[in-house]
Amino acid sequence: MRAEHLGPQRRRPQVLDTALDIAADEGLAQITFANIAARMGVSRPVVYDCYRTRGDLLAALLERETEVALSRLTAILPPLKTGSVEDMFVEGFRSLLGDVRERPASWRIIFTEDPDPTLAEAISGGRRQLTEHTAAVMRPLFERWQIADLERVLPVLTEVFLGICETSVRTMLAPESTWAPDELADIVGRAAYRALRART
Missing domain, CATH: 1.10.10 (Arc Repressor Mutant, subunit A)
Incomplete structure (x- = not known):
């Protein structure tokens, strides 16, 4: 029917x-x-x-999934008033990696290693959007930490943070992975916090 x-x-x-x-x-x-x-x-x-066209469809799919990824990635960053910032990073990564386990196909599309040529431009735009949005959300935290020369340093620290995020997602998605979200979040959350605080 x-x-x-x-x-x-x-x-x-x-x-x-x-x-x-x-x-x-x-x-x-x-x-x-x-x-x-x-x-x-x-x-x-x-x-x-x-x-x-198929390209239009794939671009729309990537755009939709990137919007969800944005909310998950930026949720890792703690609000200005919080207790332990390090613990908040761990909690944020726990939420992110739990979502990766729940919706692996979405994250494979966003962080695909062998992108469909039709998707190349959309993937580039999506990554750029992730970087710009993450930098904007990170700025208040870095201002709170009084990071010197912030305009120059912000792009670098943003890429460091996103690199850790991408590594953690790829680790969860690996076919041979045995990591639980809580276990991996405790490692990468603390690593991200310490990497970002290295400048302060």
Whole structure:
């Protein structure tokens, strides 16, 4: 039986969810309009009504998942008034790595090592967005720590922080990984805190 008729606006989230499921099960290369249509029980024109090209679809999927990643990554950074900043970093990484365990396909798309050529520009834009947003959120914490020459140092410390985040995500995603989110968060959370405080 065919799926009920929905307009493109209501259908797009379903298309992206299906694409994400395919990526999780079979890899990015298998995200095609034909495969999406088959899984959804609709005709290919229904998918084309939502996204003009495969590149448009993949870019939209990456954009959606990057927005979620932004909220998770910046949640690691503690508010200005808090108890132990180091413990807050650990808690933040625990939340991040728990999400990686819950939604591995999303994080594989964001941190893919072998990006689909169609995704290259979107991945570059997504990473740039992550870097800019993270730097903006980190600034008040660094000002509180009275880091000297902040304008010059902020981009470097932002990349250090994101590098630790990416390493922790890749570690969780590795097929042979035996890490639990709590266990890994205790290591990388404290490492991130100490790396960022090295300048103070």
